[in-house]
Amino acid sequence: MLEQILNSKSLPLLEKMAAFTERRQDVLAGNIANIDTPSYKMRDLPVDDFQKALREAVELKAKLSGPAAQQSLAMPVTFDNHQQVETDLEKLFPRSLFQAQEATPQNITFQDENNRSIETQVMKMTKNSMMQQFAVEVMMAQLNQMLTVISERA
Numbered sequence: 597m598l599e600q601i602l603n604s605k606s607l608p609l610l611e612k613m614a615a616f617t618e619r620r621q622d623v624l625a626g627n628i629a630n631i632d633t634p635s636y637k638m639r640d641l642p643v644d645d646f647q648k649a650l651r652e653a654v655e656l657k658a659k660l661s662g663p664a665a666q667q668s669l670a671m672p673v674t675f676d677n678h679q680q681v682e683t684d685l686e687k688l689f690p691r692s693l694f695q696a697q698e699a700t701p702q703n704i705t706f707q708d709e710n711n712r713s714i715e716t717q718v719m720k721m722t723k724n725s726m727m728q729q730f731a732v733e734v735m736m737a738q739l740n741q742m743l744t745v746i747s748e749r750a
Contacts, residue, residue: 610731610734610738613728614728614735616641617724617725621725624724627639627699627712628717638699639697641696653685653688
């Protein structure tokens with residue numbers, strides 16, 4: 597069981613999800629802080645691109661869950677395996693996904709060319725907070741499983 601948990605692809609994906617939502621929360625908070633700044637353009641992270649990368653990572657795991665993957669689950673975790681996982685994740689989740697870009701303009705643009713909407717920003721922050729809470733809770737559940745296995749409790 598310990599090998600399955602350590603070789604699981606979900607823990608690194610949850611870590612990426614938590615990091616993405618943390619960074620996005622900072623960007624959205626900055627938008628709210630600058631809501632009255634003239635000519636300030638709202639920013640956001642590329643959520644669609646991140647979700648696409650997440651989907652590709654899950655699909656990659658599904659492809660690897662055939663007979664070849666069953667053999668790899670029995671392999672002990674090594675430094676080389678960890679490096680391979682990190683390399684794969686870096687390809688799927690480049691740094692550009694964690695960099696803020698100007699948000700697409702809303703239907704209303706103000707005279708000072710600001711594309712602000714406090715309601716939209718608060719809604720995005722709420723949804724983002726829920727995604728972050730989900731990622732952290734699932735990570736904690738997996739780590740608690742690992743702790744149970746390590747301490748040999750039933």
